[in-house]
Amino acid sequence: MTLRTGKFWVVLPWVVLGLIQLVPLAAGAIGLVLPLAVSPASGPLAPGFSGQGQASAVQLLLAQPGLSKSVWLSLTTGLFATALAFAVVVLLLAGWIGTRTLGMLRRCLGPFLALPHAAAAIGLTFLLTPSGLIFRALSPWATGLDRAPDLTIVQDPAGLSLMLALTAKEIPFLLLMALAALPQTRCEDYLRTAQSLGYGRFKAFICLGLPDLYPHLRLPILAVLAFAASNVDMATILGPTLPASLSVRIVAWMNDPAADLRTAAAAGAGLQGLICAVCILLWLAGERVASTAVKAIAVDGARGRADRVWKVVGLSLTWALFALLSGAIVSIALWSVARGWFFPDLLPGSWTLGSWRKVLLQDTGPLVTTVVLAALSSGLALLLVIWILETMSRRQLHNGLAPRESSALRAMMFFPLILPQVSLLLGIHVWFLILRADGTFFGVLFAHLIFVLPYVYLSMAGPWYRLEPNLLRNAQSLGLSDSHSFLQIKLPMLLRPLLTAFAIGFAVSVAQYLPSLMIGAGRWPTLTTESVALASGGARRPAAVYALLLMVLPACVFILATLIPAAAFRHRRGMRHSR
């Protein structure tokens, strides 16, 4: 009996994990095909779709004007933004690994990581438009303008501003992933070896160090790639409009009352999946080519100098993009309290707290929904992650093994991050329609959980497996039961990473746009959905307030996550630097 219940508790977390990770994938895939596959005779299976079968769905999609332009935009945005961000990170690492500069940059990453994509897009609009902060700073003394010029900067037809924004926003993420992976590799040892053989930093890093680091970056890069090729919130605000990139159009078709367009959206979601697959295949092919080239260059004996120029280029590019993001944040803050702000003035002429009052005191719905969704989804994800890590570690310890991360689990966690969100959610949306659960709070919570869970796991797994296994064995030898060891040793020792993981989950949920939009059926507006809607409607002041809250809320949780362990362990020096 005890054995059976024991087994039950071992199996249960996997069942729950499967529910959250695999069922949505399967459901998403089937849900995508369902509205297409229904025969004309049986009528629509899911309410709101035209039931005319697959051929007609694809025909409806192909009949949309400018489709090929939309597809091309998605492809180029995804590939170029990812390649640029990766290139800058490589340049920066090559030039500055092991220096104080890199440590300093790492400490600056926090705000840029916490900045949600929607808020970044809103801030960049404020910064880059002809009436934005940059033109104001240069006018009239440098430009001679006393009126905002008639230029297209954001929403340019080639999607350049969108690419720039994605690049700037993904560099902090990729840099963090690289810096987190470095200690797990021998990259720095290889660099030293190469340098003592006479190689300059750049050739040493790119040809001899990076090959060791790159495998740790592959999944994050593919996640960035899929995200950049299918992103909706940033593309809605910064991307071209006629036509928009495919993902934006899918969401517009979804929200159209015409059944034909909704059916086209389902086919479009399939096409979006295909686009992401093509992007990933192209990237993997590029990896092959690059790896061959790198090996050929590595063995040619040339020592490769000219380090100093590239060092400066890498660092300047990074600082320029970080400055862009900082300018975006400043612009948001200014607009949130601006009343009258005429063109060449650098600062608003008069100020008001009216928009803040409205959001914080009157229309509090989106704020409350956002906080509750974030706290619940992150809390649930954290519970589940710990449950799984503990059951796996217990089994490994009982078999005499030091706890080790399962690479299968890790890969599984990356699944929802590598698939285009819009396609996955459209498939799930169809199921919710069939089950008549669309627009429910639990539906939205579930959709958030799908995307929060991976980040909570990824931030928790590292610290969990860095716990000294002999410490746990010691606890066993001292006669502590598994549960005692878990409650009295592991949890307190992991307090800091636990709270950090919660804060990360919270931030991820706050930043979610599509899950609230597509599953919530407009009934659960959040800060993100509202800010995107307001910004694309040109309502700058309320959009700025929402955008700033999108940053401030997660920041508060991050600060709490730092203060609580600091207070709890104020008399324990050994706990100060645990990560």
Add this chain to the structure above:
Amino acid sequence: MPPHANTSSGLDLNAVHLQVEGKSLLTIDHVIAEQETLTVMGPSGSGKSSLLNLIAGFLPTSFTVTGDVRLAGRSLLGLPPQARHVGILFQSPLLFPHLSVGENLLVGLRSEALATGSWKLRRERLAARRTTAEQALASVGLDGFFGRDPATLSGGQQTRAALMRLLLSQPKALLLDEPFSSLDTALRGEIRSLTFERAKAASLPVLLVTHDLEDAEAAQGPVIDLGR
């Protein structure tokens, strides 16, 4: 203190004093002549590794250094690691895992720039480089290992390949950071004498850092014990 003789050749550790956070770490004043091996012994934390890092150019900026390190009359401090011509063998062989054994040697092998010249010339040079690497492998009993994956080699074989990779880069001094400590006792002596013999043949000054008394004896040179 004896006056420095023969300062224009060899590795000159001229009144080197290392401090970290105001704490004095080590003082050393010695000229390592060509073909000579200086052994530095001491417990961990005695600053042996910092001394190697100082000479190779990897010392963190938190250290304060006085004195000078000169190689063949040229001061090394202030030069980037790649310009110092100081070869270092670490505790583990650190063969680049994405390259074959032979390609690892090619990374070490210095030769004229390949970028110029016709394709034919370039191909000939590449072929010549490969032959050099193959001969170097054969000279340490690794014939036919050019295409092998470094991960499939034994510890001793990896150390031999790492030694040859280093020597092909034509260093002017050799630093040994306990490179024999990871090897079996039986193998240790063999690899050790191979290393010293090759270093002598190349007329290199050698600085060996170790806490193995046997290493120190085999080096047959002066010994500085930082523990005392």
